[in-house]
Amino acid sequence: MGDWEGVRLHVVTGKGGTGKTTVAGALAMALAAGGRRVLVAEVEERQGLAQLFDVPPLSYEERRVASAPGGGEVYALAIDAREAMHEYLAMFYRLGRAGRALDKLGFVDFATTIAPGLRDVLLTGKAYEATRRRTADHHTYDAVVLDAPPTGRVVRFLDVTTSVSSLARVGPINRQANSITDLIHSPRTAVHVVTLLEDMPVQETADAVADLQAAHIPVGAVVVNQVRPPHLAARSLPAARRGRLDHEAVLAGLRAAGLPATDAVVALLTREAADHAERTALEKTQRALVDDLGRPVYELPRIADGIDPTALYELADALAEQGAV
Amino acid sequence: MNPGPRAARPPHFDVDRLIDDRRIRIVVTCGSGGVGKTTTAAAIALRAAERGRKAVVLTIDPARRLAQSMGLSELDNTPRAVKGVDGEAGGSLDAMMLDMKRTFDEVVEEHTTPERARQIRANPFYQALSSSFAGTQEYMAMEKLGQLRARPDWDLIVVDTPPSRSALDFLDAPERLGSFLDGRLIRLLGGTARAGGRTYLKVLHAGFNVVTSTLTKILGGELLKDVSTFVNALDTMFGGFRERAEQTYALLKRPETAFIVVAAPEHDALREASYFVDRLSRDAMPLAGLLLNRVHASGAAGIGAEQAVAAAERLESASDEDHVLTAALLRLHADRLKLATRDERIGERFSTTHPDVPVTRIPALAGDVHDLDGLRQIGALFDAG
Ligand SMILES: Nc1ncnc2c1ncn2[C@@H]1O[C@H](COP(=O)(O)OP(=O)(O)OP(=O)(O)O)[C@@H](O)[C@H]1O
Ligand SMILES: Nc1ncnc2c1ncn2[C@@H]1O[C@H](COP(=O)(O)OP(=O)(O)OP(=O)(O)O)[C@@H](O)[C@H]1O
Ligand SMILES: [Mg+2]
Ligand SMILES: [Mg+2]
Numbered sequence: 001m002g003d004w005e006g007v008r009l010h011v012v013t014g015k016g017g018t019g020k021t022t023v024a025g026a027l028a029m030a031l032a033a034g035g036r037r038v039l040v041a042e043v044e045e046r047q048g049l050a051q052l053f054d055v056p057p058l059s060y061e062e063r064r065v066a067s068a069p070g071g072g073e074v075y076a077l078a079i080d081a082r083e084a085m086h087e088y089l090a091m092f093y094r095l096g097r098a099g100r101a102l103d104k105l106g107f108v109d110f111a112t113t114i115a116p117g118l119r120d121v122l123l124t125g126k127a128y129e130a131t132r133r134r135t136a137d138h139h140t141y142d143a144v145v146l147d148a149p150p151t152g153r154v155v156r157f158l159d160v161t162t163s164v165s166s167l168a169r170v171g172p173i174n175r176q177a178n179s180i181t182d183l184i185h186s187p188r189t190a191v192h193v194v195t196l197l198e199d200m201p202v203q204e205t206a207d208a209v210a211d212l213q214a215a216h217i218p219v220g221a222v223v224v225n226q227v228r229p230p231h232l233a234a235r236s237l238p239a240a241r242r243g244r245l246d247h248e249a250v251l252a253g254l255r256a257a258g259l260p261a262t263d264a265v266v267a268l269l270t271r272e273a274a275d276h277a278e279r280t281a282l283e284k285t286q287r288a289l290v291d292d293l294g295r296p297v298y299e300l301p302r303i304a305d306g307i308d309p310t311a312l313y314e315l316a317d318a319l320a321e322q323g324a325v
Numbered sequence: 326m327n328p329g330p331r332a333a334r335p336p337h338f339d340v341d342r343l344i345d346d347r348r349i350r351i352v353v354t355c356g357s358g359g360v361g362k363t364t365t366a367a368a369i370a371l372r373a374a375e376r377g378r379k380a381v382v383l384t385i386d387p388a389r390r391l392a393q394s395m396g397l398s399e400l401d402n403t404p405r406a407v408k409g410v411d412g413e414a415g416g417s418l419d420a421m422m423l424d425m426k427r428t429f430d431e432v433v434e435e436h437t438t439p440e441r442a443r444q445i446r447a448n449p450f451y452q453a454l455s456s457s458f459a460g461t462q463e464y465m466a467m468e469k470l471g472q473l474r475a476r477p478d479w480d481l482i483v484v485d486t487p488p489s490r491s492a493l494d495f496l497d498a499p500e501r502l503g504s505f506l507d508g509r510l511i512r513l514l515g516g517t518a519r520a521g522g523r524t525y526l527k528v529l530h531a532g533f534n535v536v537t538s539t540l541t542k543i544l545g546g547e548l549l550k551d552v553s554t555f556v557n558a559l560d561t562m563f564g565g566f567r568e569r570a571e572q573t574y575a576l577l578k579r580p581e582t583a584f585i586v587v588a589a590p591e592h593d594a595l596r597e598a599s600y601f602v603d604r605l606s607r608d609a610m611p612l613a614g615l616l617l618n619r620v621h622a623s624g625a626a627g628i629g630a631e632q633a634v635a636a637a638e639r640l641e642s643a644s645d646e647d648h649v650l651t652a653a654l655l656r657l658h659a660d661r662l663k664l665a666t667r668d669e670r671i672g673e674r675f676s677t678t679h680p681d682v683p684v685t686r687i688p689a690l691a692g693d694v695h696d697l698d699g700l701r702q703i704g705a706l707f708d709a710g
Contacts, residue, residue, distance in 0.1 A: 016358040016490065017593075046490075093542065098535060107536055110510045114450070114552055115544050116457065156457070173543060199693050200359075200388050231656045233649070245650065253651020256643075257636035260627050268624045269654040276657050278691035304663060306592075 002325035013154040014194030015201040019225040021048035024147035029316035032072030036142040041077040043123045084122035092172040151208040190220030197283035226302040241277035335676040338614030338683035340707035344373040356587035357597035361618035366485035372704035374418035380481040381419040390695035402427040425465040429455035436562045450551040462487040463498035467573040492601040499570040583613035590668035614683035621664035633659040
């Protein structure tokens, strides 16, 4: 049993470039393991998921992109505001063809530009619909993972009631917004924040956690991404940082390993160790700030050769081992 | 594996020569998110000031600690002198942090009567537009640059660009916002359409009824009313928006401007850098060079990565406590070499497709950069890259 039993909508946010898309993909794989069906959706028209799963560009149709260990399946979807709007116009206003004709005038772009909140409702609305969709007598998807906008915009994105408060007070959009709001503020949703152990991403994580809590949106885990192996024992770090490692011992070690054992080599290794120790100290400070947030923390290793589908399995495993599923 | 043609070393990007060149009046740092635009903009401005220029840096969303160390905690949207700058060479440094809402207000105030300006500021649509619209930040950064350039106080303006996925946004967003404010649909809403040919008018009006009725259904009458009041209040300024954006754009094409593209040694960042470089050349905008930031380097110990790992494994399996430290150092060295090789290769790939773009590499510092000393340290590395 993982930490998020009962959660049906997993939202993944974080500062730009920290690994939201990667973590969303890995989490979907982890959740699907053991025969479940999971949808992962992106909302920023970037085709990040197609790249991640190494499949052709996604459209507004859900497509199977990977199989998880134990027979699970991961589906992916690129939610697009224009398509979502057409779906809307057709469904609620019977404006099928006319809706498309409006596009010639740049209607959807215009409407979502003057009312950015409309765009958010359309995007989250689609995710909401997928969470609730049923096939026969069960949910079509056991869970939905949303690769969401970055930290700075995520609360506005999720808090759709506020977004639509300036829009029509009645009508289907408003009803929809209310249902989305119910889901987003319920224990069936968890918003996970991805960070690196660096100043700005951690700061943004702390801000996002505070903002989410203030908006009564359930915060999930903090995922510390791209963690590098420690190598140097903790007790050696202070000396390493000051450049005071045992010169003779390193010389002897190099000799024992049959490597060039010169003072210059030792000096270089010592300098590199000092850098490493300084970085580690900085990361430790940042990690303490992350721990202070009081959320479950998962660490994902930095994959040296970059992310490919194999690496995704590895990251999914790491999440599972730490109790994410 | 076929190593392919060996990339020629790109020309060196001499940042010091650039900032010492008095003909250069504007330096813009561009690049995709998180690569170091703000840091390098501040470092360049500080170095220029300490080499004798009267510099001002326009930062956008700087990291909190960096902002504090530059005295930027006060958000009054005008440049303030930075304390702790060495003025020996006759230079000085002012810094400011962009407040986009305030800058927008200033534009409005400058172009209309106080009474109208008040109306506009009170309009809910304007409030959303000026504080949270995509593109507003870019537009206002350009606007502020134009304002700073019009003042005689500085001989060098260093401009940071907003955090954005795509570096191109800085060039495109103002135009996009301009054409939106100037666009057909919004003018129709304001009832101020001055459309061209008659057939066009007819088609547009037929479509327009559907547009307004659908918009009203979806967005509600109130928002549309706000938009239309806003449009009418702003009508006299409309031409102004485009024109201003165009003027600053023209400023960016002048030889007094130098674009510096910042990238981290990551595929995504360098792809963005490529797009941006190509765009600058297409638009005949002056590119000074590429700053490849946070590059990992390793000194030559004469020990290869594989060799280091193999040796570390040997030392570890001998389970000799004495050599634990050496084994760890060798593993660190191997990691670092791998990173360095990877960074090198990614950088080379850029230079293969853009052989004429001058490049300077800035090493990844162990700590982050959050005070003047850190900025100085980065500045000193411009030379070594
Ligand atoms: N654990 C990891 N190990 C190695 N590389 C990683 C890891 N996580 C992410 N990356 C790489 O970092 C880069 C950014 O990751 P990703 O695209 O997932 O971030 P993002 O937060 O979605 O970015 P954006 O804000 O641009 O949407 C990608 O190149 C990705 O392959
Ligand atoms: N050469 C470097 N070595 C180590 N750290 C660096 C280096 N350059 C920048 N940094 C750090 O990287 C982080 C991001 O830098 P910065 O804020 O300048 O990026 P940016 O491109 O302005 O980001 P954004 O797109 O979010 O505006 C900062 O914490 C900064 O201290
Ligand atoms: Mg992404
Ligand atoms: Mg910045």
